[in-house]
Amino acid sequence: MRHFSYTRAETVSEAVAALASDPQAQILAGGTNLVDLMKYDVAKPGSIIDINKLPLKQIDELPNGGLRIGALVSNTTVAYDPRVQERYPLLSSAILAGASPQLRNAATTGGNLLQRTRCYYFYDPSTPCNKREPGSGCSAIGGINRIHAILGASEDCIATHPSDMCVALAALSAVVEVEGPQGKRDIPFADFHRLPGDRPESDNTLAQGEMVVAVRLEGNHFAGHHTYLKLRDRLSYAFALVSVAAAMEVSDGKIVELRVALGGVAHKPWRDMLAETEFAGQPAEEVTFRHIAQRLLAGAKGQGQNDFKIPLAEKVIVRALKQAASGRPQVQSVKAIQ
């Protein structure tokens, strides 16, 4: 590993000041992705700002019945928190579909949002990659691209965002609280991650010097009708080929409110809010679910080896919506699709 300087931040403002003053600095939380990327010589921070001592480790109640999850709360703690399990079971389920217990114990809420793509070329400094080395080209286009994006990709990058947790947070319309040199601001989850466009090196909309301090969950919990359905190459401990976080409110057999977020298919958790509203009032049954899937995938484009993801995603969306409508969410330790 390359050498770097190291500081332990004692306060958020100290961390923000250190981050803002040094473009080569990176924040270290759980380290599960950053340390790995440093070993591969993909991440090359000149200095590390360790934020593990900051007071961002609580899950707090919000007056509106929501929850505020500190950036340093581990993925495990979020997944098994009784309040999360009761009010936001979709989030709990999505977290437990990802990684391994060891990684979930170390990984943090903020870090999960900021993890980088698992595109093989991004991880291999001997190959061109616009995300790792802007302007060098994309090796995945026309290369090995079985795991790559079918939605929202660009001519410069077809990488996908690897998180499961973020797919649920997208569906739940979470809010990301950030703090930077200009103070605090809220970022709606849909605006936090970005599509690659011609700047694939940039995964999110954080400004220089800004750090995530919390994620807020408010509004509809969708505890009754939700599911996280993830398909992957092995039954556990693998990234999604396609995953779906589905949630809905149903009344008299009709959809009142619909949320569908897709993982493993784009540079960010994929949601089409306009499409969701179009299906309000329609019967919560398979024929509608198929229309929803087709609508969401209307702009899908394969890259060759990942063409299979388009029909696969249609099936997974329909299946997930059936699970959500019936109130029988996928249990992550049960490997048969329910």
Place this chain on the structure above:
Amino acid sequence: MDLSSQSHTAATCPVSLTINGEKRSFDLHPWVSLLDLLRGQLELTGTKKGCDHGQCGACTVMIDGERMNSCLKLAVSLDGAEITTIEGLGTPDNLHPMQKAFLEHDAYQCGYCTPGQICSAVALVKEGHAHERHEIREQMSGNLCRCGAYTNIADAIEEVMAADKAAPVREAAE
């Protein structure tokens, strides 16, 4: 090997850790992983380096009671933490029940993944989230075994879990 040729004069950083019950102080370069500290400087070689990328689980130890991949932890970031390794769970004369169960069930072949499997399994029992066999398998998915001893590993864990329900397993030596 060190990739850096531009070697900035690297400051070391004071770190205090309790390792298998013993309080220790170090001055460490910030790029030293917990795994390399354990194996290279403390000669606690029970913890194994498999992939060194958080994919195999051979380096699993307990940090403040929670199982984690020691290869992905910078030791300096753990100041004040309590670390338990396989050496802290039991001794040849006084095995931890999980170590005993692995022996009885022949839950290994080459043994390289075993310390990580045992640390992970001890944590699994303590966490209490797994009850059925399929849940044990899911909760052990972060520990790979290239010999394929999974069936016997699950048997060993099931036995310890059943015994633990009757009388909770003693805590790791601390």
